[in-house]
């Protein structure tokens with residue numbers, strides 16, 4: 078099964094995007110949140126975290142919990 082199918086199966090009706098918020102000034106690019114996201118939705122670019130496809134985000138908050146700098150929150 079392709080990764081996309083797995084992701085699509087996680088959330089049958091896509092939620093509203095824009096709930097996941099990064100305070101970019103606080104982000105050090107340490108990558109802890111990237112490792113914490115089991116759906117592999119996060120990546121580091123230019124030493125800052127980025128979200129790949131927010132519609133797949135389940136808002137589990139694992140990334141926020143992993144961030145020692147409190148750079149991630151939810152609307």
Ligand code: SF4
Nearest residue numbers: 104105107108110144
């Ligand atoms: S854990 Fe926090 S500081 Fe580290 S990359 Fe993620 S958002 Fe940035």
Ligand code: SF4
Nearest residue numbers: 114134136137138140
């Ligand atoms: S809230 Fe959960 S699913 Fe969404 S990016 Fe963070 S760890 Fe991944």
